[in-house]
Amino acid sequence: MTITQLYYVLAIAEHKNFTKAAEKCFVTQPTLSTQVQKLEDELDVQIFDRSKKPIELTDVGRKIVQQAKNIVDESDRIQDIVDQQKGFIGGEFKIGIIPTIMPTLLPMFLKSFIKKYPKVKLKIEELTTEEIIARIADGHLDAAIAATPLEHDNIKERVLYYEPFVGYIPNDHRLKDKKKIDVSDLDINDMLLLEDGHCFRDGVINLCKAFKTHEDDQFQLESGSIETLVKLSNEGLGMTLLPYLNTLDLNEKMSSQLHHFNEPSPAREVSIIYHKNELKMQIIDALHDVISGIIRGAIAFQNVEIISPRAK
Amino acid sequence: MTITQLYYVLAIAEHKNFTKAAEKCFVTQPTLSTQVQKLEDELDVQIFDRSKKPIELTDVGRKIVQQAKNIVDESDRIQDIVDQQKGFIGGEFKIGIIPTIMPTLLPMFLKSFIKKYPKVKLKIEELTTEEIIARIADGHLDAAIAATPLEHDNIKERVLYYEPFVGYIPNDHRLKDKKKIDVSDLDINDMLLLEDGHCFRDGVINLCKAFKTHEDDQFQLESGSIETLVKLSNEGLGMTLLPYLNTLDLNEKMSSQLHHFNEPSPAREVSIIYHKNELKMQIIDALHDVISGIIRGAIAFQNVEIISPRAK
DNA sequence: AAACTATGATAAATTTAAATTATTGTAATG
């Protein structure tokens, strides 16, 4: 049994297809066929059920794949140990960021990160929390930045900062004259929300403690970007909530529509999250240090109340 | 990096000698030299410091060895998964048993175990608790039977039975007329003990809540076997304590010298113990089932008080 | 200090294993 064989098994299990898995492994399809057969012979058990299309795992196969993941993870960690010893921070690092954090946070830290750690090749993807969780679990993502707490067994979290929500209230809105707003002022039915799948949407819904009914709505547009929310709000279609960092680069006219919350201000917790196996911890540490260092200059709120990003 | 290379590294780390490690791996010494060099080249780090005699691990080397152990353990477990799936219970299994349990327990279960599981090749060794802990930790022993609790981080325990202590009191002893004895009757200074290193000795000392002084002793013989203790006791050199199973095959004259304790009788907890990595769990389960099944017929005490087997 | 011994490194040759190209076999699909 070799680690390479286990890699092959994992690739096949993932793609349910020898040919595609072979491409991913940068070898030809017969290589996978023969190596997997060798492993199956050695263990004297079928890992894959080739009679099904697409190919399926057998019962033992599923357990073997699980264990193979452990072994491959543990063996990856040897390089990790060496890197740590050498103080080497580098290599490819795949990070996911949720859409409502990406445009504000990424420009703040990316430049100084790549300057400080030039050997790290960051691959950044915009993903929803759901997608992030799945990809961290299966190892396709090394880490992610998302709203927490997620309370997911296989994922660890390290808080980066707490980001308060700020009300964005158009001139014709019932709350326009309140200098500071309160959570109890909010009514989910005159607020603009992001489309489904955004945890920021879920956070706001949790905050309002009521579900949007859709019944007496004249329109049902739900945007995918916070920028659109602001523009819709300007058209008088309702108020909205913005994460604090989104309020920093508004023009003068727009910032005048901002209404902060009375303390404790509702806020989201933003963390760097990663698999519990703690692979590539040096890079995660590096990211954490850079980001929280930069944020410390931009956000200075103490008295906040964390709103859960999870639906329901 | 291959699993084989990691095996080689582990063998060298253990024997601190390429030649001996090569023998253990059933390959020639140049094989180890070249394979280890290849691994060191790939990781670009020295694992061994060959300038020292005997050879030493470098700092990273130590960490790599630790991780290599994990990987090798995890990869062994794949065969385990397959065995479990097939309901196959077999292969070599190394078990240690402490001296005070070996002669009574082994004859009780060995025959029926090898009959029920003919494919398991048991290798049984008599070892002290100390030796057992070390060998389970380094993987040289698959499991052991010992007095518990040990409260050792890397070792798991599964209780087999509780074995009461029974007083063996010669005719001239101050307690000879007490039908049932009590823990408070015991005086460590008129009792015969096993030699140092036996946990049964430590258990008895704990029971007496006093240390033997050696000061006013006329003799300082400490035996390595319970049989000798009984014979010395017969010579009037003091009383002793026997584990219950040792009292079952005494002749009539000897059994008349037995004095049971008032309930709750002091007892030792006897468990099958194994590494927390839970390798070869099917065999451990099988052993547990056979032994506790047999013991259930021989020991039927409920009201006992467990005495710790650990010194001090 | 010279000779000896133990032990690991290196070289060359051999054996074994992995990977590739080309081809065949076999289900599912239209």
Next chain:
DNA sequence: CATTACAATAATTTAAATTTATCATAGTTT
């Protein structure tokens, strides 16, 4: 029924592991 998709197999090439033989070096003995 022909086509397509996809895995297995065969033959060959390439690469890697292992062995035998030899050398280098450090410590030990005489």
